[in-house]
Amino acid sequence: MEIPLHHLPPGGRQFKETWPHLTIEEKSGLRGLRAVAVAVTARADPERLRLQGQAESEALLVCSRCLAEFELPLTAEIDCTYALTRDYLEQDADVARLVEGDHVDPQPEIVGLLLAELPYQTICHDDCKGLCATCGSDLNQGPCHCPSASGSPFEILKTLRTKQGDSPRD
Ligand SMILES: [Zn+2]
Ligand SMILES: [Zn+2]
Structure with a gap:
């Protein structure tokens, strides 16, 4: 996704994109994200770019009790600010990062917001009985x-x- 930093109308411009399946294995139990649908409105002034909108996906997870794969719908509210100047980066503690050049790819921040919605415990159902410790059957x-x-x-x-x-x- 490429969001231009300049020539955005004062009221902002909407960007929509769907990313294909992402393989991620950085957290235990997470295998990836199914297609991610992103819709954001971009507004910019000379110092900062702000993205607001929503991302939807389905996380592909492995149950920590029964080891079955399952999918969990995820929705994240996006509100992300990028600094366009070093001065602004130092002023605002909530800035994601400094962006130089003429566009920003917000995928790392949006994926991060989706992953922040994952439950603390990766369990396929609240009443998952898990595997037998002796014979391993489900x-x-x-x-x-x-x-x-x-x-x-x-x-x-x-x-x-x-x-x-x-x-x-x-
Ligand atoms: Zn389970
Ligand atoms: Zn058994």
Whole structure:
């Protein structure tokens, strides 16, 4: 996306773009973003450029409990200011960065705003049962045949003894 820094009308100009799938693996559980739809209005004065609008996408995530891939819709409000002069950069603490030249590509900031909307915990459903710690089956598909983890520790000991008792007879 290229936003020109000059010759913008006083009321601003709207820019719309859809970016193709982005592969990102910088956070645990995140595999990427599906197409990102961006709509922003750009306004500029000699010192700064301000972008306001919205970005929508779907995050491709891996559940931290059951390891299934799932998608989560993300919407981010965009309000991003770029300094066009070094003086303005020093004045305004909320500026994203200094931009030199005749255009800015706001993709890093917009992707950052979308990723900031990700939940703290990456779970496919609030009630995801996860994987069995013993056999690895997905407990969302139904219970496995392992002794219940919530059962008494003596039950588990009993199965261990049975297994040990079985082996010499083979
Ligand atoms: Zn899950
Ligand atoms: Zn199991």
